[in-house]
Amino acid sequence: MDLKSLIREVPDFPKPGISFKDITTLLKDGAALRYVVDQFDGHFRAARPDVIVGAESRGFILGAPLAYQLGVGFVLVRKPGKLPAAKERITYDLEYGQDALEIHVDAIQPGQKVVIVDDLLATGGTISATAELVKRLGGVIVGFAFIIELDALKGRDRLAGYDVLSLVHYDDEE
Ligand SMILES: O=P(O)(O)OC[C@H]1O[C@H](OP(=O)(O)OP(=O)(O)O)[C@H](O)[C@@H]1O
């Protein structure tokens, strides 16, 4: 399936120089949404993950149906102040700004195998922060799944040694 043709590119959003990859145009296409989740499933099912972790907010949209399809649980990594119970926090850099992420301390049991899902890999700041939270809880990361990878930003270098699945690549980004 030609996923790239379903992703809308919005120039200069959210600030000048950023070419925003808008997946809402893909998500509203039922066959494409199913294809993405099936690709993630096909790639990671054999690793028998115990839990899927998704990063707020677009990681939730893809991680939850993957977890459902695999018959495992879903864990939310959220932006600050959203999770109600005892949590672990990390601060990280974005392509356009800085943010923090949190996870409930009881969300993952030590030794559980984890696949981490997000819509897009850019600098890798979000996903490596998510990975650090998972590791702090004792989770064992078996891989990462994205729809989109912005190759020029080299986020993959921050995930060296891991199984990283990206379905669509862009190589012309600043
Ligand atoms: O690899 P990075 O440079 O960290 O960038 C990738 C992250 O940026 C976007 O999320 P955003 O922070 O815009 O949040 P949202 O999903 O809530 O819109 C995207 O969904 C990834 O999570």
Ligand SMILES: Nc1ncnc2[nH]cnc12
């Ligand atoms: N260029 C981009 N498009 C969409 N989401 C992003 N997150 C970080 N960079 C992005």
